[in-house]
Amino acid sequence: MSENGNLKDVVVRIGGEGGEGVMSAGEILTYSAARSSYRVFTFRTFPAEIKGGLAMYQFRVSPYDIFSMGDKLHILMAFNQEAFDNYSSALAEDGVLFYDPAECKPLDNFTRKKYEVPLKELAMASGTHLAKNMVATGFLSAVLGIPIEESEKQIADKFRRKGEKLLQQNLNAFRSGVEYAQKYLDELKRFRLGKPEGKDKRVILSGNQAIGFGAIAAGCKVAVGYPITPASPILEFLARHLPKFGGKVIQNEDEISALATCVGASYAGAKVLTPTSGPGLALMTELITYASMAELPVVIVDVQRAGPSTGMPSKTEQTDLYHVVFGGPGEAPRIVVAPAHVSDCFYQTVKAFNLAEEYQMPVIILSDQVLAYQTEAIPKPNLESIEVVNRLEPDYESQNSYLRYKITETGLAPIAVPGHPGFEYIAPGLEHNERGAPNYTPKVHTEMQKKRFRKLDVLAEKLENENDDYYEVKGAKILIVAWGSTYGAVREAIEKAEMNGIKVSHYHPRILNPLPKRKIRNIIGNYEKVIVVEQNYNGQFANILRTFVDYNPIKLNNYGGIPFTSEEIYNKIIEVAK
Amino acid sequence: MSEAIEKIKQAKLEYKSDVKPTWCPGCGDYGVLASFIKALGELKIPTHKLSIVSGIGCSSRFPHFVKGYNLHTVHGRALPVALGVKIANPELEVFVIGGDGDGFAIGGGHIPHVARRNPDMVYIILDNAIYGLTKGQVSPTSTLTMTTTTTPYGALEPPLNPIMLLLAYGASFVARGFSSNTKQLTQLIVEATRHRGFAVIQVISPCPTFNMEITFDFVRERVVEIPPKHDPTNKLKAFELAMVQDKIYTGIFYREERPTFEGNLDKIVSKFDGNIDELSKKERLEKLFEQFA
Incomplete structure (x- = not known):
């Protein structure tokens, strides 16, 4: 009051x-x-x-x-x-x-x-x-x-x-x-x-709609999907609106073909998106690693729902994190982006497209059922403030022979868009040399794995210096680490704690893979207690932190299918503060 | 004659990549590659407008051997990948090349949907009725009772009939060729490429290493050209020819003109005058936001 x-x-x-x-x-x-x-x-x-x-x-x-x-x-x-x-x-x-x-x-x-x-x-x-x-x-x-x-x-x-x-x-x-x-x-x-x-001028959008808007703003030209709760509204939104912006939308025969068509369109030069949920993502996994191997930009939206298997399709969970970070045959780099609220759905989708284009790999946006359907009056996104990145293309005037998979310091080499004479190349799923021709020698596979993963290192290094996802409160002894749609409940729990004299900081990374490890160690090092709040049984992000930054946080998990209330998180803060 | 040989030499020079085929000596696929390259020469498709897409299998190595903007993708998914290439850039001449396992087993779910959409592309199925790359397992076109590594007591499933399936699914051009008859096959590839729509050629391409039943001799004894009096616009007659079991008919079973998928997609975009400049797109996006305010 x-x-x-x-x-x-x-x-x-x-x-x-x-x-x-x-x-x-x-x-x-x-x-x-x-x-x-x-x-x-x-x-x-x-x-x-x-x-x-x-x-x-x-x-x-x-x-x-x-x-x-x-x-x-x-x-x-x-x-x-x-x-x-x-x-x-x-x-x-x-x-x-x-x-x-x-x-x-x-x-x-x-x-x-x-x-x-x-x-x-x-x-x-x-x-x-x-x-x-x-x-x-x-x-x-x-x-x-x-x-x-x-x-x-x-x-x-x-x-x-x-x-x-x-x-x-x-x-x-x-x-x-x-x-x-x-x-x-x-x-x-x-x-x-x-x-x-x-x-401010406000617009009322659901998370799904905000993702649709983000895709249009980022220049998405092809969207392909297969109906699945709770991701279908993204495909419906794009089917209605994307053609007005020169885009093409298809409902394919399954999720495998949805990503396949996106991969083909991306090769031909289009920015692409496919929306799905956990079961569809499982079907796409082989092609995710193909896109990673052939170094093609694709954006996949995983609107998570409660699993396993068919689970509870209209309930919420944050349980696909392991899958999107690690899933698939072999080790294939990919970027994972998790928007925190409706407005963030717009901006993170634009960012996801930019990252896909820049780093030439699949980018998976992890939303969830609550964020998908929650509608919020958000300040109208400012189109002037967003930057749109396009893939690096070779200098088509150059006479040098084109090496699509040239081993470089950043791991990145220009992508030729079909239609340019002299730059023909094959996008291979097989291990390949710099030209894309099959090659299984230990040396080539070792060098190529390093090249592909180096792109993630370059991004992680950039993230080391970005701090807009860290909400530091001076004098706080407790840190809450959370990701995705738990943002609102965490913010309000922290406000409530502050009114009761307990200071709490908040780290809410938007990019969950790769992670800026030094930055996370530094942040965590400032607190006596670190609580990782997430909606899953295992504490997936907590375990990822344990693996990558060697820290074992306190876990607060909820996996009943309905979102955290700020009360639950506040109670944990009180318990930990004692 | 020497002029014809010169043409073939030119085509090889223009289209052959420097990756050498990995196929066994005597493989039918060599004949298909030769026919394909001859057809490209005749069609005069520049390599930068060419896109060959494949899945996995012996024949799916094809795109490595021909210059072009090609994709060697994952098992069974070449068709939907190619669909993406075509809709994103309809200017490209898109070919999908793969085998019977890639097309009819793991990828079987995609054929009906690509066929009914009718994108303007050519799908060449190199049918050897066996899994060659994995060394001799039964395939969807292997004969009933055929002994393979996974059917040591004989295959229990009768083979499916690819031509009947393609006709039923609505492919708008359906033909069959034989890898040893490169003259006819070249012409079929040329015709299929000139056809506006989804054109499929089943090419009987025997595997001398793993298939001891459907051998070159077996095919040669049965292969017959479709009688010239056949009307390829008559679907019922096409079905009749496809049902013949004791002969292997080659030639064009069926063809029809239908709007293409990429053309229909473009119509939706044109309806909204969607191909506008970036500035107008921004204005349009602002207007769309207004609808949610």
Whole structure:
């Protein structure tokens, strides 16, 4: 809570029958808030997981920066009994229930504050019972202080196509909700949001969409995939939008062929991407090592889901790290990038393309189910601020004979793009000499392995001097190391600890392979306790640290399929601080 | 005559790489390589516009022996790799070359999907009905009861019929050749390359080392050219010819004109006027962000 007793941020859940417009109510509220520069996080569950067609939309909104979905609900808007029965226990101690008395009777043992909102009755008065959700939207807009005119604009956009009559009915319903809220406003003033900080232009994106945008911005020209939860929305997004930017998108017959087509297109000069999840990644593994051997740039997005095998496709986990770092026949260098939040999904995707082009190898983006579907109002990415890297091509005027796999100090040699006379070369999966011709001699294999891995050394050396992933707090004795989507929960746990007098630093590397080993040793050396937070059973990153920097951290693991709450991480900090 | 020999010499000079074939003496694949190089000479495809893609197997070594922007990829995946090459640069003349195991066993799942898409490329399958590189195991085109290292008591599976499969999958040009008839094979490769769409040639290319059943003599005794009266636009007739078992028909079974996959993809891009300059792309991306604001 902030100084005047108002909440700094509010977590709202709207629940009702599928088809009652729960989603569109939530969307209008979150888009209106985001357009008015509020920070917004949303969360929705897959309908398939909820019995009886119960639909749910949850959002967290704040005038200040927020990093996660939040832990407990402050407001539950129940359209029907089922929503109350399923969700009322998620309310915080001081949370409140809004309910439609025509459809829902709170149980006697329900102890939180509750307020009647006659959704159905007010909707009927506006001309249609279908506008219940607009009554709720108006009511919540007023309670939260989200600008009414923004919401009205959203409603107008939504219903204009459906005719003037329907638009008026919905607007009337919305206004009656606003009007009805007036009688409670004094009592509910702690939910009223303050004026938002800053005036950045915001866009509302999911992690999957942000990756799609990043691919377009980076100049992706070919995207090929095979449907898999939770990565399909990336392919869908690109199928719709990439052609507008000269790109081609294909749904292939399986994940093997998806990466195969990407590899071919990359050889022909295109920037390529294939989105998948763990089971698809497993099928791609042989070709990942081919791309590494033939030194072709490809970007693979692994939206991790809970495994093993088919596991829990709509649940989250960070369990493919070993696979992406080490998996495959032989030892094949690759780069692994892990975005931390929605905005980061955009920038890290651009970076992934740049790294693939620069280092001529597969780059795997490790996202996960939570990051994929979480939507966030992020500052509109600044296209002027991003750098786009293209592969180094040879000087086509040169008369020297072209050696595609020339052994160099950095391991890098220019890639010829097909169509240039005199620069024909073969991209081999066999061990090869500098021209690409098969060669199995111990000397060549040794030199070529060194050459290929040298590229990772060059990148690691660069990372030694980059510090934007280290959030140092002076005087802290505890360090949290985490990666990927746990970022938000870690940030909020650290804030909470700080309010309670415990200082904690945070290292959240975005590139997980290669690692800047000296830098990590230096960082770790500054702390008495190091906790590695990750969503897997083994503590995969903790074990990688143990292997590569010879340090054995404290592990905090969660592998139930749902994301960490900041509470869990905070509790571990308290335990370790003792 | 000497002019023809001169032409072949020229083609060899232009297209042969300095990597020497690793095939056994007497391998049918030499005949296919010779025919291929002759066809390239006739088609006058410059090496920088040529892309040969292969998977794994004896015949999949092919792209090492011919100059071009080539890829020697992993087992069974040459077709989808080649599809990527073609869609990213439709100007390239793309050839996929591989064997019966690479194409019909491990890579069998890709043929129907590439066939129905109809990219403008040529797929040459060098069929020796055996796994040669791994030294003599049964293949999907080995004969029923054939004894191999992995079927010491005889193969239990009847061979599949590649021509029937290709016709059923929708390949828009289907032909068969024989490695020893380089004159006919050269012409088939020329025709297949000129065909706009997915053209497949099954080439019977015997393995003198590991296949003691489907030998050169065995093939020579059975091989017959498709009668000139056959109408290659008649799919049903093509199926009839493909079903004949006691003869091995060579020539063009079937051909049809259909839009190509890369052409259809380009149409989507053109619809949005997608090939715009970088500055316009930035503006377009800003507009797309607006849709999410």
